[in-house]
Amino acid sequence: MRICLVPMKPLAGAKERLAPALDPDERRRLSLAMLADVVAAARGFDRVWVLQSDEDAAAVAERSGADPRPDPAPGGGLNASLDAATAEAVKAGATGVLVVAADLAAVTAEDLRALAQGDGVVVAPDAGGSGTNALWRYPADVIAAAFGRASRAAHEAASVAAGAAFRTVNSPRLAADVDTSEALAAVWALGPGPATRRALEDMGIAARLRLAG
16 A cells, blocks of 8 residues: 655745745645645555644645644654654555655656655655655665755665665656745746636736746
8 A cells, every 4th residue: 555645834934935936824825735735646545644743734634635644743844754754654554655845836646656665765845855755665664764954865865775776756747846936937938736726816916026937
């Protein structure tokens, strides 16, 4: 069984680096729309767990076909939450676990299928090449999560230490997380998922940032 984990940051203060262009309500709505598109892309997995601490995020996850699960390590940070969720996934029978960032608004089911293959560890780096936007592990607990600064290298080092195969998948859609107006423009050029596109258009953000076209 394969389980996809989608960690969702608390919505209060979501996407603060977009504050120069979007107000708090717009950032919140955009975050929820991107979550819906990521969950939709992950529907090919046996289960999709959205790790969250907000009622609105839980509702979006459920409507999108995922299982909203309370943060299993509240206050412990992202890696603690992912490690605890991975342990729960293994107990539930997961052999492979994929972690996907909740703001990959242009990601597709094909992108995730290409990533979640084979034994060992597979990383999809961010646009800068040093971070990790998605992480596949088979067996599911072959290494611990090491998200944060220089996480791509940290995941590779952990794989070497564990004697596990390691590879990277360099994909524009998997690299396109949304933290800035420039990143949002890049996602628009790639083609965002339907929920994200609709949110941007309904809120007038596409036109305001000159993304329309």
